[in-house]
Amino acid sequence: MSNTLLTESRIFARRNLEHIRQVPEKLTNVTIQPLMFVLLFAYVFGGAIKVGGGGYKEYLIGGILIQTLAFAMMGPAMSIATDLQEGVIDRFRSLPSRRSAYLLGHYMAEMLGSLLTIVILLGTGLIVGWRTHAPFLHVVEALLLLLVFASAIIWIGLWMGILVRSPDAVMGVGFVVVFPITFISNAFVPLESLPNILQWVASVNPVSVLIAAVRTLFGNPVAPVTKHVWPIDHPVGAAWLYSVALVVLGWVIAQRRYRARTTD
Amino acid sequence: MYETSVQHTKDSTGTKRSTPPSDGGITATGLGKRFGDLWALRNLDLRVEPGTVLGLLGHNGAGKTTAIRILTTLSQPTEGSATVAGLDVVRDSAAVRNRIGVASQQSTVDGLMSGRLNLQTIGRLHGMSKAAARQRGDELLEQLDLTDFATALVKTYSGGMRRRLDVAASLMGGPDVLFLDEPTTGLDPRSRGDLWQMLADLVREGTTIILTTQYLEEADRMADDIVVLDHGETVAHGTPAELKARIGDDRLDIKVAAAGELVAAAGALSAFAESDATFDTEQLVVTAPIKAGVRVIDVVRALDEAGIDAVDITRREATLDDVFLALTSDRHNREELTA
Structure with a gap:
């Protein structure tokens, strides 16, 4: 009897879910944290930051969605770094299962977390007054884009987890990477409020482009473009390109790094 | 003592041996592994017949x-x-993994799952159905005296319990060849004896085992053949009886009051x-290794006659250090070995 790749991946994914069942606090960063961000930004900063047409709450949701999904890089990085530090990886490697199934299992479990994040964020958004103003198919496209972007982030997170030497390092490295790329963007403030050089950076930053695309597709207010470069001028097309490219890149480098790390 | 009905359980879980155990042995030819400039292993030659136990002994x-x-x-081997x-470990690695069980030195069970779920996950990865994996896992938990802790998280297990769960994990697939890296390290004497008994039963049913150990007693009791490794090189290879013949019988330690008396004491001991x-x-x-039948009292008298101030005299069984001294005395002195 031998398993299919899907069955093996599900066995590994179930293991990750079991970890969450044992330590539910692991879910904080994909549940309570985004909820907290929406409320804090909507009610604390909401009065101070002015955006055109539609109000800050409608502006905010696209930004928080992408930022939270980007921060979700830490989860997979943490769990794979922990596995690699403990001996459990050797056990799996000495079993008759495919190497790729192990990473796919992590991916599947983390994807469920990201789905939960999206549902919670949109739900909280609806409660504080966020609405879509776009055709149904555009909203569906926005949701699909979010899922592809979430996939890219998870693969990059898995790569990062294999790269660092210990789980303790994940937080440090993660914050240093994720904070700048999410804050040098249009996530919370309009691009025009940034210094000139950062406006250029933010206009090609995948995070800005993804946020602009999601806002566009939801029919929410979009920050005025200040630097005319292709990605920010064509946010939806550029967001798809970025996301698909990052999924492929993340998947390839994670697999390669895993192979290198587990071969001696 | 653990109940052993392994042959039966293999059949019930559907992971029967697909080939006769006649090709269930192990060979190695000139096997070597280099890490940077350091050879961790060099020129290892092995031949382990199916249904026998090889002990790898070393510090x-x-x-x-x-x-x-x-x-x-x-x-991956650097050479050899x-x-x-019967399967090449590099070219047919996937097929090899179907036939082996491994309990490595470092614990490889998942601390955030119960013992039962750990075994069930491993069984599922071996291709068993959920029910079969659960049944096989519970049988092994029973055999290894872990039934009472089946649903407890492994992170709450003691070191010895983790070791035993690792052994159970290595048996989930009903392996033809079992690799145990220091399986009894950290086990209390009773669990150690029970595990030895269980392994002996597996061997009787045709399983081939390689086990590593630092304990001479364990290698002596379990192994049909022993390979002694030192700094990556094979320093001896033989049956326990052959090896013991080479390293001699009991040891006598004489502690003297001053360094100047060491040579004189050795003279009296000769x-x-x-x-x-x-x-x-x-x-x-x-x-010194002493001849059979020597009485300690005679040694004491001889020391006394030679006027040596012996502080203490101890008679004991040969230890792993003594084995190395006997086998490698031309290459190492005692200071190095006891450092």
Whole structure:
């Protein structure tokens, strides 16, 4: 009897879910944290930051969605770094299962977390007054884009987890990477409020482009473009390109790094 | 003592041996592994017949774990080749993994799952159905005396319980060849005896086992053949009886009051010794393997007549250190070995 790749991946994914069942606090960063961000930004900063047409709450949701999904890089990085530090990886490697199934299992479990994040964020958004103003198919496209972007982030997170030497390092490295790329963007403030050089950076930053695309597709207010470069001028097309490219890149480098790390 | 009905359970879970155990042995030819400039293992030649036990004996860093990692496909050899169950460990690594069970030195069970779920997950990865994996896992938990802790998280297990769960994990697939890296380290004497009994039953049913150990007693009791490794190289290979013949019988340690008396003490001891005495100049101890039938009282008298101020005299069984002294005395002195 031998398993299919899907069955093996599900066995590994179930293991990750079991970890969450044992330590539910692991879910904080994909549940309570985004909820907290929406409320804090909507009610604390909401009065101070002015955006055109539609109000800050409608502006905010696209930004928080992408930022939270980007921060979700830490989860997979943490769990794979922990596995690699403990001996459990050797056990799996000495079993008759495919190497790729192990990473796919992590991916599947983390994807469920990201789905939960999206549902919670949109739900909280609806409660504080966020609405879509776009055709149904555009909203569906926005949701699909979010899922592809979430996939890219998870693969990059898995790569990062294999790269660092210990789980303790994940937080440090993660914050240093994720904070700048999410804050040098249009996530919370309009691009025009940034210094000139950062406006250029933010206009090609995948995070800005993804946020602009999601806002566009939801029919929410979009920050005025200040630097005319292709990605920010064509946010939806550029967001798809970025996301698909990052999924492929993340998947390839994670697999390669895993192979290198587990071969001696 | 553990109940052993392994042959029966293999049948009930559908993971029967697909080939007769006649090709279930292990060979290695000139196997070597280099990390940077350091050879962790060099020129290892092995031939383990199906249904026998090979003991790999050596200190930490002798190359035992490196050998196991190569044979279990976790590590690539730098040179040489090896087969497990008739399959090449590099070219047919996937097929090898179907036939082996591994309990490595480091615990490889998942602390955030129960013992039962750990075994069930491993069984599922072996291709068993959920029900079969659960049944096989519970049988092994029973055999290894872990039934009471089946639903407890593994992170709450004691070191000995984790070791036993690791052994259970290695048996989930009903392996033809079993690799155990220091399986009894951290086990209390009773659990150690129970595990030895269980392994003996598996061997009787045709399982081939390689086990590494630092304990001479364990290698002596379990192994049909012993390979002694030191600094990555094979320093001896033979049956326990052959090896014991080479290393002699009991040891006598004589502690003297002053360094100047060491040589004199060795001289007085030579009449009773099978081979030359060795010195520990820091501890002021002279050690020699003594002939069968020697009485300690006669040694005491001889020392007294020679006017030597012996502080202490101890008769004991040969230890792993003594084995190395006997086998490698031309290459190492005692200071190095006891450092």
